[in-house]
Amino acid sequence: MANKYLKVIFITSLILNSSALLAGGGPPPPPPPLPIDGGIIGLFLLATAFAIKKIRDHSKK
Numbered sequence: 001m002a003n004k005y006l007k008v009i010f011i012t013s014l015i016l017n018s019s020a021l022l023a024g025g026g027p028p029p030p031p032p033p034l035p036i037d038g039g040i041i042g043l044f045l046l047a048t049a050f051a052i053k054k055i056r057d058h059s060k061k
Helices: 001-023 039-058
Strands: none
Touching: none
16 A cells, blocks of 8 residues: 555655756757957957058058
């Protein structure tokens, strides 16, 4: 008789735990994209100006 109750308790706990594991949710959302702030844009402008200067210096030779 005790064996019968143990089986019922075991099966009930197995069903409850498996349903909790299956309803765990999906993966976390991806992080938001990083904004391009003034420092990065300044570096791009500086690199472009340096490239233009090097091209002009090379073409004058």
